[in-house]
Amino acid sequence: MKITPISNGTAIDHIPGGMALKVCRILDIPETGSHSSISIAMYVSSKKMGFKDLVKIEDRELKRKEVDKIALIAPNATIIIIKDTEVTKKMQVSLPKKVMEIVKCSNPNCITNKKEPIVSEFSVENGSEIRLKCIYCERYVEDIMESIVW
């Protein structure tokens, strides 16, 4: 597999096969007006995962909230930070116990979807699949990807 190396930026490895474009959507890339190079590899064979996706973005650092969003759809992803062509940091995303603000409750009648001075909050249940339970209306988010706030 050949992907142009980047000298400065972030690589996100071990994304579940087929999810790379969703990760890009979460990170809002490509960014309008930016010409940073972006490499996306999909369905790369992987010993650990069978197939994995990989995203490399030049000149971009991830914010905490962005990493949390990625963890919701790619809980085993690795974030690699590259500076001057060297890997300076490698870390696994971790699923937080609760997520605030970054997801919108999928229940339209939930009080968090009305004009109130609060932010959404969900407890994270990590069983065979990740589930988010709204602490207000006590319902589960139906489609996490579709409920992530951009």
Next chain:
Amino acid sequence: MSFKGKDVVSIRDFSRKEIEHILSVAETMVPAAKGQETNELMKGKILATLFYEPSTRTNLSFKAAMLRLGGSTLGFTDAKGTSATKGETLADTIRMAEAYSDIVVLRHPQEGSARLAAQFSKQPVINAGDGAGQHPTQTLLDLFTIKDELGSIEGKNIALVGDLRYGRTAHSLAHALAMFDTNLTFVSPKTLKMPGEVIKHLEDEGAEPVISDDLESVIPDSDIIYVTRIQKERFPDPAEYIKVAGSYRLDLDMIKDAKQTMRIMHPLPRVNEIPPEVDATVHSAYFRQAFNGVPVRMALLALVSGVV
């Protein structure tokens, strides 16, 4: 066990031990709830009852509970004419209400509103129903009724009947009954079955609910038949509604093989689920159940104020 300052938002916030404590305090409130004793535990205290949608039964029952404890109430019974119609947030209304009272009772059409209120109020908040969400005082009075009618809850055969899909109070009650190690049977038309997610949760808690759509076959073994309303709106075809409503009607013929000790409960108001001829039988417990809202709410008011 202290409940002082505690909010009552969802039955899931309470352990079995805590629920048992509430029920035993409620038991001591019965004479005062009936007016046979006077009680001044809440003298000088004010209860704010904020009802953003009408619910006569729940509203009157909370007011009666506070008055029976020697306290006073203020509030509204409908959102009409309140600042909510002028666009005030619930958070702001709650901050006003908590300044005028010692406990806030909230009924609101949006799910999660009681949790929000509890976050903004320094005074305890009691959820009197948040949309299709939680209604914990209903669950507690249901449990109190079962205990009162049968002597205990554990090990009893309890059938929940009717709309188990949309009726969220049935979900909360099922959860609480699972905590008490009861034998649950869910009886509903196929289109109104208990959601798989609720059943899975119950099984995780160790319950083994039985699913049925044949009410008659369930009656002989049951200790409690808990009937909920099947709403016409749930059926696109009116003919289908009439058929279903007919086969879930608990009339004298339907209950002829019931145990003498079997009790019928219903959160009321009923429509056609239980005909009036059943009222005079030994089985009807629904009017006592409605009364039980008073001692149970008295217990909660007294507990969260820390006076018992």
